[in-house]
Amino acid sequence: MNTNELSADALKYKGYLSDFVMDFGPKLIGAIIVLIIGLWVIKMITKGFDKLMVRSKMDDSLRPFLMSLVGSLLKLLLGISIMGMLGIEMTSFIAILAAAGLAVGMALSGTLQNFAGGVMILIFKPFKVGDFIDAQGHSGTVKEIQIFVTFLTTPDNVTIIIPNGGLSNGSMTNYSSRSTRRVDWTVGVAYGESVEKVRAVIRKLIDDDPRIDDDPASFIKVGELADSSVNFTVRGWVKSDDYWDVFFDMNEKIYTTFEQEGMSIPFPQMDVHVNNIK
Secondary structure, eight states: OOHHHHHHHHHHHHHHHHHHHHHHHHHHHHHHHHHHHHHHHHHHHHHHHHHHHHHTTOOTTTHHHHHHHHHHHHHHHHHHHHHHHTTOOOHHHHHHHHHHHHHHHHHTHHHHHHHHHHHHHHHHOSSOTTOEEEETTEEEEEEEEOSSEEEEEOTTSOEEEEEHHHHHHSOEEETTSSSEEEEEEEEEEOTTSOHHHHHHHHHHHHHTOTTBOSSSOOEEEEEEEOSSOEEEEEEEEEEGGGHHHHHHHHHHHHHHHHHHTTOOOOOOOOOOOOOOOO
16 A cells, blocks of 8 residues: 555545534534533522422431432433434433333332332321321331331330331321320129219219310210120220320229229129929
């Protein structure tokens, strides 16, 4: 190969390079400018979103996650836009990305359901840490709410882990959502006891307990004429935190006081009559 041929090839490659720079250079510069501006806009959007969540008193455990999620999605859209500006064919890339996303979504359907349930719980707050709830066949005090599961501690100090998907979609009883609760007792006395005396004794026990509220007034009525006893229905209102203490203490006080007053609490009995047939 002579010098003239080398010069011709060099000029040809130089022409290709010049055409490439002239064609691709403006796209590259534009893409860089869009990248810089886009990152700045994303930063401003995420800051504004964070301020909005603070004003709406969003849960502190949910805010960082949502910030990261929004920022990642916006950066993904920015990257796709920049690749399109550079002339990269995006149709096949988006199709592959969508297929991969579908496959991952199907494989993690249960996990994604729990994730969505965790977001709903943290946003709408049907319960909070410290509440005593009954859900999914379990009862306990909420100790921790994570994005996928919720931890309960039972009264006998057993930890129960419940997926958030079921918690957000199923029925649930929150015993701590109200500041007060009604305590119910059924007190049985023997037939023949004075209704007024029984009512007076129970009334005094309720009045002497400062944990039982005066308003609403307590309820003491004959609720049932059972087979072996006259059953009084007793109801009183207490603070939610005092519920079980008041319930058990009043049972003990009723038993002790009735014994002191000579009032009997009957138990089921059966009379058997034997007839001698000759």
